[in-house]
Amino acid sequence: MNAATLFGLCGATLVGFGLYGLVTNPEPLRKILAFNLLGSGVFLVFGVVSKRAAASGLGGDPVPQAMVITAIVVAFAATAMAIALVLRLLQETGRATLSSDDPGGTDTDRGNA
């Protein structure tokens, strides 16, 4: 097994863990962490693609590397936005959940409607 395959398998495992966490965890913060795990797996896959598609004489294909930098910035911004939303939700209701029977949520709704 060469390095590219090993990293590819690691990437796939991370994607699997992340996807499982994102789907099954009810807590928003855990979902966000799972999303980051999933993202890391995808970035690793990009690295593997770069290594495998390397042109002759180059250590790696630079195009996937350029893409992955963009993707990391995007994932960072997404995480920041999600955390900001969770914090704001916590300030408003005292708890941050996604369940719709959240008493804080309905109370505020009634007050405004």
Add this chain to the structure above:
Amino acid sequence: MPDATVLPDTTTTDGALLVLAIVLPAAGVLLSFAVGGRHVERIAFVLLPSGLVLALIIFADVWRSGHRLIYIVGDWKPPLGIALRADGLSAAMMVTMAIVICAVGVFAHADFGTRAGSVETRAPFAFWILLMAIWGAMNIVFLGGDLFTLYVALELLTFAAVPLVCLDGRAETLQAALRYLLFALLGSILYLVGTALLYGSYATLDIGLLSHRVHMEPATVAAATLMTVGLFAKTALFPLHLWLPPAHAGAPAAASAVLSAVVVKGSFFLVVRLWFDVMPGMLGPAGAQLFGALGAAAIVFGSVVALRQQRLKLLIAYSTVAQIGYLFLMFPLAFDTVSAQLQSGGALTGGMLQAISHATAKAAMFMAAGLIYAALGHDRIAELGGIARALPMTMFAFALGGVSLIGLPPSGGFLAKWLLLEAAVATGQWWWAMVMLAGGLFTSGYMFIVLSRALAPAEQPLKLRIIVPRYQEAAALALALTSLLLGLAALGPVDVFEVGRLDAMMVMPR
């Protein structure tokens, strides 16, 4: 590889217009951050109409010349560089979205306008910036020529759309926004995995180049599946629609109109690009039927749930879930069994017209619902009595929007459904025709529930909380009329959708 030598991608005359369509909104957003405060609305009021003019010029150019507009960024040709391309589909969608966004801008002046002497608040500042950001992101979605640029556009669209949901900062809308964001992030990361796999297999993400290299192999099938599921989650196609109703119903009226009319069309457009342009031969009959089945399930589920809603805005949001279903009926109808490919033709035209007429009609309906909410202080359907007498123009706009959704002539919805029905009959797929007709009945059902309540006399004299500004009603009515008269497009530029599709095939033969 013959495509490397006969590559037709060179910047066309007027290709620079495409750059302008992306740079203008971006400049608007940056300038708004720099000057801040009450200038933001003024910037938007200059830029949004110029965006409409720009879209119209691009549309006229594409329609008259019958060729695509192409701009090669920095003269670096694909596969290394990035190409912007405007074909008939992009031009038509750009014009529609520009019209909707301009109308929303007029409508939003009342809610998010900054009046002289008033205290500066955060919501208007955010709203105008987000509106310009959505406009820019949509333009990149329509013009982007490679799958990674389209990924960035999708993310821009998400980041602009999510804060619109929770502009008023209530706990309920914050929750809806968070749920929307998580769905959207899952969708875009799946899309990103797909682009990585495709690049690994074919060493390009350019749509034109990829369409010639792509062939059936496990990595490609996995990539296509992941990307499609991701885009379905962002388009809120049943059963991934859970985030949509609370997000769209909870947002302020102007934001709901943008979200429902514009934002979901972005990811839908990418589904069309992916399957019609990148890999038309890969979907296969079973895949096409599956797309159609999900669409049909969305129509039935969305309509039935819409019929049971007590609140007007939720009813309209569930109606969006149902109408999104129609968009996916075009995949089985466009599938040509002889060549085993998705063919552009009546079904594609019908599907795109459905997207356009839904965009205009749904924006008008959300605006009307927002005005009703503002005037009554609630949007409970059972207590709407007398509102048609109090706000005749608003109710008229709402009803006209409904006419287009039901598909009565001469509305755009009629032309769209007629083209789709025609394709269903021509290809002998009567079951999709049944779904469409049943969907029309359901739609009339929930429209008439609302209209019969609204047209009934009030039990006690209505006291409106605010005086609804006439220009807000006019903005909603103008959009509803656009949707109604869209059916007349049958006399004019309806074949514009084909522009550029033939080009790509002729110049770059397999």
